[in-house]
Amino acid sequence: MTPEQIKLVQQSFNKTVPITEKVAKKFLTMLFAIDPKLKPLFADDPKGKRLMATFTTFVKGLSKMDSINGIAQQMGVRFKRMGIRMDDYMTIGAALIETLAFFQKDDFTPSIRQAWIEGYGVIASIMIRAANEQSI
Numbered sequence: 001m002t003p004e005q006i007k008l009v010q011q012s013f014n015k016t017v018p019i020t021e022k023v024a025k026k027f028l029t030m031l032f033a034i035d036p037k038l039k040p041l042f043a044d045d046p047k048g049k050r051l052m053a054t055f056t057t058f059v060k061g062l063s064k065m066d067s068i069n070g071i072a073q074q075m076g077v078r079f080k081r082m083g084i085r086m087d088d089y090m091t092i093g094a095a096l097i098e099t100l101a102f103f104q105k106d107d108f109t110p111s112i113r114q115a116w117i118e119g120y121g122v123i124a125s126i127m128i129r130a131a132n133e134q135s136i
């Protein structure tokens with residue numbers, strides 16, 4: 001990811017801050033439309049509040065990877081134990097990007113979309129790699 005791409009991701013995420021509840025709701029609707037099997041996983045965060053807080057941490061962390069590397073690895077291992085697989089990462093990534101596109105319409109340019117794909121991919125691959133290195 002280039003510094004410019006990191007900025008694009010952070011700027012477009014910041015636009016969602018004032019409408020965070022709406023974004024969380026749409027994200028979950030989008031997610032369960034793609035894969036209803038994921039519903040039970042989010043039973044104790046029905047409005048997606050924790051989820052949005054999590055995204056905030058990681059979007060900020062893109063410009064300071066040292067600050068999120070460790071937590072991303074830990075979460076990757078924890079998710080593996082919860083039964084979360086690589087496919088699920090694709091699903092979450094797609095739901096997240098389509099949600100942003102839904103709210104930002106024409107402002108969500110192809111270069112912003114590409115920056116998100118790369119940013120999400122950077123973090124997801126840290127998590128998946130940590131999960132795969134763990135034998136349990």
Ligand code: HEM
Pocket residue numbers: 038041042050054058071072075079084088089090092120123124127
């Ligand atoms: C880059 C991708 C992802 C990142 C950075 C991420 C990060 C996190 C973090 C930091 C938490 C802890 C939140 C808290 O305790 O308040 C969390 C919780 C959670 N995540 Fe993810 N996650 C990602 C992908 C996924 C995927 C693919 C799934 C499943 C489809 C998932 C499902 C969950 C669930 C169900 C929780 C709440 C349960 C728990 O904390 O044990 N996440 N995520």
